[in-house]
Amino acid sequence: MTGKHTITVELQYFAQLREQAGTGAERVKTSASSVAELYEELRGKHGFTLPPQSLRAAVNAEFVAWHQALSDGDAVVFIPPVSGG
Secondary structure: OOOOOOEEEEEEEOHHHHHHHOOOEEEEEEOOOEHHHHHHHHHHHHOOOOOHHHOEEEEOOEEEOOOOEOOOOOEEEEEOOOOOO
C-alpha cells in the first residue's frame, strides 16, 4: 500500500465560489488526483453549494474534463454559471 502523493495547486475563485470561500485565490496542498477530487475536497473545506455539473473547470488556462489529472504547481479555476441581465 502506498501513501497518497501530495501536490500544491494554485486556485482562483469567482462569483458565488469566491463568496463561499471568503477569498479570490489560495494555494492549497492536496492529495486529490483529479479536478473532481479536488472540488469535492474544497466543498468540504469551504462548504461550496454548487454541484460540479454546474461548473466548468480550467487547469493552466485551458478548459478540462473533471477526470483531468492534477500535477504539482497547476493553476486551477472553477467557473460558476454566469447570469446575465
